[in-house]
Amino acid sequence: MSHAPGKSDDTLYAAPGNPGIADHAQLVTLDAADHSAVLAFCEDHVIGLVVVGPEQPLVAGLADDLRKSGVAVFGPSKAAAQLEGSKAFTKQLCERAGIPTAAYREVETVADGKAALDEMGAAPYVLKADGLAAGKGVVIAETRAEADAALADMLGGQFGSAGARVVIEAFMAGEEASFFALTDGTTVIPFGTAQDHKRVGDGDTGPNTGGMGAYSPAPVLTGALQAEVMQRIVQPTVDALRAEGTPYSGVLYAGLMLTADGPQLIEYNCRFGDPECQVLMMRLESDLGEAMLACANGMLAEFGEARFAEDFALTVVMAAKGYPGTPEKGGAIVLGPFADGAAETGAKVFHAGTTMDGAALRASGGRVLNVTATGATATEAQSAAYAEVQSIDFPTGFYRTDIGGREVTREVSSRRV
Incomplete structure (x- = not known):
């Protein structure tokens, strides 16, 4: 949440927030499921833009209630958020719109x-x-x-x-990749690519998780493939929802399978995703606040194109032991000396499931930290991220050791040719 429409650097509130974002935002105790309380807070603090991050409040219709009260919102309506809230809804839409999927x-x-x-x-x-x-x-x-x-x-x-x-x-055979777009319901602009690692264990073994790491960009999504994804998948989705009276506004995260027959849609998310968001934000050079406000106000066409650095960004998730089952909460965490990205590794540590216990930082969820770094190549970004991981003392945590491995192997192979 922020004050003053048009200003992305004014007062920022985070609800509920965590120790990581506390250096950048004022933490607020608000239950996103209590729409009346959220509306009252927005009115009391003259909020100019609300960004609804998680999927649950979107599927529950928080964006609808805010818009009815005249508050600008970045995020889709309850009806449009069914793209993530119901796999069957998305499959049916793909059938109607001729969008390639399994x-x-x-x-x-x-x-x-x-x-x-x-x-x-x-x-x-x-x-x-x-x-x-x-x-x-x-x-x-x-x-x-x-x-x-x-x-x-x-x-x-x-x-x-x-x-x-x-x-x-x-079952679709191929390589998975993620394509992001921003839309105000009519205009659609690309917003980067990424690849993530869903399985909990090295070598893509074990059960699926919310994501154990990611990197951006995804070179397998060439410029030609991105244009095809926009033309055959993303734009038809936005057009179909608008035609059916449920326009989509916000970010569209298309999970794709790159098959022998071309890109096919696996699923949609109606948010930036975690850990994909971290690697996208580390590369973003455009003003995110301006882009989101343009989406909220139906003026994305005036925003132009999103600009990203050519560098790679890679993030490693540090999770609590037991995840994705029952995570071990309460474990102490001591961050390395350069966790703010100021020097040495240049890595940035994003908090997810953390809380403060007096002066001690402790794990409070399944996925706890996202250790994120950039580099001119995937190899450099991977090296910097893992150097930062090694500096963090988190005895009750674990992480995959092969995030970005496929891309690093491709880089090594290309250098040998």
């Missing part, structure tokens, strides 16, 4: 799910809880037995109401 079936019973798996033939299979599951509601089943078990778990309440309906998709 074949799918929606099921609400185990019997229907098994019939759908029969129709899809041999493994692997992709099963997704329809609703919000904190990035953990996706299972890539390598065998039919794994698929049957995942189906029973999801429909049996593993993800609560989010799993009352399950989307079963045909």
Whole structure:
């Protein structure tokens, strides 16, 4: 939240915030689920722009209530946020708009799910809880037995109401990448690329998580592929939602599979994403506040293009032991001497699940820190990020050691040619 429309450097409030952002914003105790309290705060403090970060408040319609009260908001309406809130909604929209994506079936019973798996033939299979599951509601089943078990778990309440309906998709082979765009419901501009690492363990092993690290840009998304993504996926999505009376305003995060038949949509997020946001922001040279306000006011066409540095940015997530299951909370954290990016590694440590216990910094969530660095190459950014990771004392934490490994290997290979 910020004061004064048009000024991105005025008073900034963060609700609820954390020790990391406390150096930059005034922390506010506000429950995003209490729309009346949020509205009252905006009125009392003459808020000029509200940025709704997480997906849950967007899906719950916080942006709608703010707009009805005349508050400028960066983030989609409840109806448009179904792009993330319901996998089935997005699949249906793709069908109507001719957007390339995997074949799918929606099921609400185990019997229907098994019939759908029969129709899809041999493994692997992709099963997704329809609703919000904190990035953990996706299972890539390598065998039919794994698929049957995942189906029973999801429909049996593993993800609560989010799993009352399950989307079963045909498996798509290829490399994953992320494409970002800003839109005010009509105008759409590209906003960078990234690749993340979803699995909890090195070598992309173990269960899916909300993300264990990322880097930007994603060189596999060439200029030609980005133009194709805009033309065949992102722009048709924005156009379809506007035509159907539910215009989308905010950031669109398209998770893509780069297949032999071209880019196909895996899913949408209606937020910048974590850890993708960190690497995008480290490279962004444009004024983010101006861009978001232009989206909120329907004036994105006047903003122009977003500018990014040519450097790579890479982030490593430090998580609490037990994640993505039950994380071990309360562990002490001692940051390295250069965690503010001022010198030495040049890394920036973004806080996620942290809290202050007196003078001690402690873990309070599953993913705790995002250690982020830049470099002229992915190799340099990776080296700087891991140098900073090594300087952090977090005995109850863990992290992957191979973030950006695929891109570093490509760089080494290209130098040998």
